[in-house]
Amino acid sequence: MLPKDWLVRLQQKDRKSIAKLITLLEGTSLERNEILRHIYPLVGKAHRIGITGPPGAGKSTLISAWTTYLRSLGLTVGIIAVDPSSPFTGGALLGDRVRMNRHATDHGVWMRSLSNRGVMGGLSLATHEVAHLLDVAGYDVLFLETVGVGQAELEIVHNADTVMLVLPPGAGDGVQIAKAGVMEIADILVVNKADQPFADRLVAELQDVLRISRKKDWTPPIIRTVASQNRGMEELWNAAQTHRGYLQEPKRASKKAENRLIQEVSLYLHQQIRLLVEEELAKPIRRQQMKQIIQTKSSPQDLIDKWWAEGFLSYKPNTDPHSQKGGKT
Amino acid sequence: MLPKDWLVRLQQKDRKSIAKLITLLEGTSLERNEILRHIYPLVGKAHRIGITGPPGAGKSTLISAWTTYLRSLGLTVGIIAVDPSSPFTGGALLGDRVRMNRHATDHGVWMRSLSNRGVMGGLSLATHEVAHLLDVAGYDVLFLETVGVGQAELEIVHNADTVMLVLPPGAGDGVQIAKAGVMEIADILVVNKADQPFADRLVAELQDVLRISRKKDWTPPIIRTVASQNRGMEELWNAAQTHRGYLQEPKRASKKAENRLIQEVSLYLHQQIRLLVEEELAKPIRRQQMKQIIQTKSSPQDLIDKWWAEGFLSYKPNTDPHSQKGGKT
Numbered sequence: 001m002l003p004k005d006w007l008v009r010l011q012q013k014d015r016k017s018i019a020k021l022i023t024l025l026e027g028t029s030l031e032r033n034e035i036l037r038h039i040y041p042l043v044g045k046a047h048r049i050g051i052t053g054p055p056g057a058g059k060s061t062l063i064s065a066w067t068t069y070l071r072s073l074g075l076t077v078g079i080i081a082v083d084p085s086s087p088f089t090g091g092a093l094l095g096d097r098v099r100m101n102r103h104a105t106d107h108g109v110w111m112r113s114l115s116n117r118g119v120m121g122g123l124s125l126a127t128h129e130v131a132h133l134l135d136v137a138g139y140d141v142l143f144l145e146t147v148g149v150g151q152a153e154l155e156i157v158h159n160a161d162t163v164m165l166v167l168p169p170g171a172g173d174g175v176q177i178a179k180a181g182v183m184e185i186a187d188i189l190v191v192n193k194a195d196q197p198f199a200d201r202l203v204a205e206l207q208d209v210l211r212i213s214r215k216k217d218w219t220p221p222i223i224r225t226v227a228s229q230n231r232g233m234e235e236l237w238n239a240a241q242t243h244r245g246y247l248q249e250p251k252r253a254s255k256k257a258e259n260r261l262i263q264e265v266s267l268y269l270h271q272q273i274r275l276l277v278e279e280e281l282a283k284p285i286r287r288q289q290m291k292q293i294i295q296t297k298s299s300p301q302d303l304i305d306k307w308w309a310e311g312f313l314s315y316k317p318n319t320d321p322h323s324q325k326g327g328k329t
Numbered sequence: 330m331l332p333k334d335w336l337v338r339l340q341q342k343d344r345k346s347i348a349k350l351i352t353l354l355e356g357t358s359l360e361r362n363e364i365l366r367h368i369y370p371l372v373g374k375a376h377r378i379g380i381t382g383p384p385g386a387g388k389s390t391l392i393s394a395w396t397t398y399l400r401s402l403g404l405t406v407g408i409i410a411v412d413p414s415s416p417f418t419g420g421a422l423l424g425d426r427v428r429m430n431r432h433a434t435d436h437g438v439w440m441r442s443l444s445n446r447g448v449m450g451g452l453s454l455a456t457h458e459v460a461h462l463l464d465v466a467g468y469d470v471l472f473l474e475t476v477g478v479g480q481a482e483l484e485i486v487h488n489a490d491t492v493m494l495v496l497p498p499g500a501g502d503g504v505q506i507a508k509a510g511v512m513e514i515a516d517i518l519v520v521n522k523a524d525q526p527f528a529d530r531l532v533a534e535l536q537d538v539l540r541i542s543r544k545k546d547w548t549p550p551i552i553r554t555v556a557s558q559n560r561g562m563e564e565l566w567n568a569a570q571t572h573r574g575y576l577q578e579p580k581r582a583s584k585k586a587e588n589r590l591i592q593e594v595s596l597y598l599h600q601q602i603r604l605l606v607e608e609e610l611a612k613p614i615r616r617q618q619m620k621q622i623i624q625t626k627s628s629p630q631d632l633i634d635k636w637w638a639e640g641f642l643s644y645k646p647n648t649d650p651h652s653q654k655g656g657k658t
Binding site (some may be wrong): 019020032033036037040043052095208254257258261262264265266268269270273274277278281287290291293297298299300301302303304 | 361362365366368369370372583586587590591593594595597598599601602603607608610616619620622623626627629630631632633634653
């Protein structure tokens with residue numbers, strides 16, 4: 001049930017309401033649609049900053065230090081830590097670590113980890129939606145943190161206004177990373193742990209890569225930070241704001257909005273379709289047909305073609321795709 | 330174009346034909362369907378062994394050593410190295426490393442790396458299909474190697490007959506990994522680099538985890554190997570064969586076949602749907618509608634519901650989903 005005054009409470013940054021709304025967004029489509037319908041007109045004030053980079057780059061420490069700095073300026077901060085990847089990075093705990101420390105009792109900081117709910121699209125979608133909620137709640141800066149730089153992680157940070165790639169010196173593969181497609185989506189390059197040896201070398205290498213690869217009208221600045229000592233946070237914030245200013249040029253802003261919407265629409269669609277397909281494949285008739293093709297050793301593609309020909313996957317928007325999942329078939 | 334004698338050539342392990350067929354499977358659905366239709370009845374002879382584990386466990390070295398051992402028994406080997414994850418693991422190179430070395434000139438060994446083609450489902454599907462091809466080509470043992478243990482990697486190895494989890498001693502997180510859901514799909518646990526300190530401790534820890542967690546009728550054996558010295562390969566092969574014998578109990582075999590088919594059907598469906606959605610969203614009318622909802626700040630979900638109501642996503646199986654991708658809309 002959607003409480004009567006939910007939107008007002010959300011806009012007051014009421015933590016219980018935010019938690020409740022996140023739960024509802026995972027629930028039935030009736031409430032989902034209701035929430036989204038009210039939220040969309042209000043979205044767009046927060047500065048969304050995506051943070052990615054290899055494990056060990058110090059992303060969580062950086063976010064924590066940066067949050068301290070932003071709080072000192074009177075700005076409020078939302079942190080969404082996303083872990084779509086390996087069970088061993090322990091990435092889902094990153095967020096908890098930040099939450100546990102100095103920001104735990106600060107009501108100007110909201111923090112949550114999203115771990116994989118088993119589906120890639122689902123996680124990206126959840127990140128979008130939680131970011132929208134926090135945006136409407138009035139948090140000034142939203143950090144979207146991912147634990148690695150895989151495909152799924154890139155998809156998540158790509159939806160931010162400003163994407164930061166955080167690299168540690170001496171890892172030796174900084175340039176390799178920078179070359180491997182991650183660079184293309186990075187708006188700002190951060191060399192963290194800049195007091196360590198090889199920091200200068202990494203900066204020089206990154207400059208080389210930038211010189212060769214960049215042909216766009218935005219050249220990512222390279223910012224040095226020592227997050228563990230709160231150093232470089234002002235420079236980081238200045239760079240982020242400069243980038244946001246760049247984005248606000250009308251043509252660029254509308255292109256960005258369009259791309260984000262296309263991504264979002266595509267995620268919504270795939271989410272619904274995944275549920276529909278799951279439900280469809282669980283039906284006894286489908287199971288039976290699949291058993292048959294095992295016996296006859298025929299091609300599953302032929303079976304699928306038959307399904308499509310029979311009008312497979314006709315979605316009825318009046319019904320509820322989420323409650324369908326249980327499969328009353 | 331599908332060459333006339335492709336199936337005969339495939340069954341002769343003709344490398345050029347295999348390469349050609351893999352390319353064709355990525356191509357138009359007409360040829361795809363034709364290939365799959367002929368292949369499915371012949372699939373099922375190869376022993377598919379999935380190899381997963383953290384970076385540094387020595388998976389590639391293990392596969393190389395095991396391949397040498399299998400070749401000494403007169404068995405042929407296909408190796409599919411899959412890297413769905415990060416651009417920095419350099420995982421796509423693992424396969425190359427193996428290929429470059431002692432097996433490079435051996436015609437009883439086929440080797441290929443599959444790296445991410447941008448879509449998760451696509452990669453799993455490609456792995457299935459290449460495995461089917463090699464199966465029909467008559468390779469006795471197929472190794473499906475992934476570079477990590479993320480969601481996508483698990484999906485890939487899950488489709489193997491026998492799943493091996495390879496762990497290095499002393500990493501400290503062996504048990505953490507084992508607990509984190511990976512254990513549930515592992516049929517055999519391999520402690521590689523077993524001559525290193527802490528190997529005994531890892532074995533003991535794994536035994537503890539097994540004692541607590543396992544309630545099924547198959548208890549994964551723990552095998553020690555030193556792949557770099559070719560040690561433990563016979564034990565590994567014995568364990569794999571014992572597991573295959575276990576799988577051949579009729580009820581179990583049909584359950585396994587059914588699960589694999591469901592996964593495969595689901596991958597095929599999502600692959601097609603992804604192309605359909607992409608094509609649909611690229612249409613000028615859709616672009617226009619999305620621009621409108623940005624202007625009116627309305628909810629994308631409402632737009633999507635409208636699309637579904639209008640009969641969005643009706644697939645015509647007579648047409649070709651792959652050639653549609655270019656979008657003659």
